[in-house]
Amino acid sequence: MADGGAIARDMTLRQAVTAAGQALRAAGIDDAVLDAGLLLAHVIDGDRLTLIRDPGRRLDDAQSRKFAELIAARAARKPVSRLLGRREFWSLDFSISGAVLDPRPDSETAVAAALEQLPRVEGAYRIADFGTGSGCLLLALLAERPRAWGLGLDISFAAVQLAKRNAQDLELSGRAHFMVGDWGRAMLGGFDLIVANPPYIRSTDLAGLAPEVRCHDPRQALDGGADGLAAYRALAPDLKRMLKPRGRAILECGRDQAADLVKILQTEGLRVGGFHADLSGVARCLRVAVA
Ligand SMILES: C[S@@+](CC[C@H](N)C(=O)[O-])C[C@H]1O[C@@H](n2cnc3c(N)ncnc32)[C@H](O)[C@@H]1O
Secondary structure (H helix, E strand, O other), X not given: OOOOOOOOOOOEHHXXXXXXXXXXXXXXXXXXXXHHHHHHHHHHOOOXXXXXXXOOXXXXXXXXXXXXXXXXXXXXXXXXXXHHOXXXXXXXEEXXXXXXXXXXXXXXXXXXXXXXXXXXXOOXXXXXXXXXXXXXXXHHHHHHOOOOEEEEEEXXXXXXXXXXXXXXXXXXXXXXEEEEOOOOOOOOOOXXXXXXXXXXXXXXXXXXXXXXXXXXXXXHHHEOOOOOOHXXXXXXXXXXXXXXXXXXXXXXXXXXXXXXXXXXXXXOOEXXXXXXXXXXXXXXXXXXXXX
């Protein structure tokens, strides 16, 4: 069933989603029916409610073929977001590609933590996002702070191109600028807020990641070196220079890395003001100030 062969011509929407759900479950996909529904909605008209409102509607030949292809790819562990080329983050719609990390709901904790540091909705804040990827962190912040200005930086040219496109699609390109670079080395500074979600997986842990991550997120978005902390060591020495005297940084980290990250930051003369936990209660972000 993992080849999408469960999908036959002329099936109703209900039959198609049931058959696809069974096929995905057989392939070990946890959210089999949900994923089948999202992919079927994409094939018909993009609206998942159509599956509820009109379950007896029949797929035409082209739709059946397309749906079977998508189900086969999902059974082979390609994430739904990669199949759709889209991901919702902070209730905004982002394009994604093979050049960028698929934005994670956990990273919305970083957005919430950053907004606490930008208390005035109308504040003309200057924000930097290091390792911007799809641009999701910076663009979510700019969407919430209509007079703020932001710079997203990434080592990947393709990521920067995609982030620019997302800024345009979200009508934020007038306030969002992007550049290719290696962490903070070429940057002067003057930022009220720096946000960063660097790669933080230990190199030796990469092989054990789920295929959805290992085979589809770019390695340079994941690989944090031997102890997972290489990117923080590279970025930390520039933070103090780049922040305004009362500026703050919000750094996302892995579930067991907060204590080691505090040491790295303190060595650079920075003060860690607190942690922000994600929905599972894991310390996910550190709040950093110029000491
Ligand atoms: C974990 S991803 C985060 C992407 C995005 N900010 C998000 O939260 O979804 C880390 C990003 O850091 C970028 N990166 C890796 N090494 C870098 C470097 N030396 N300088 C700048 N960016 C780098 C990667 O290309 C990747 O886009």
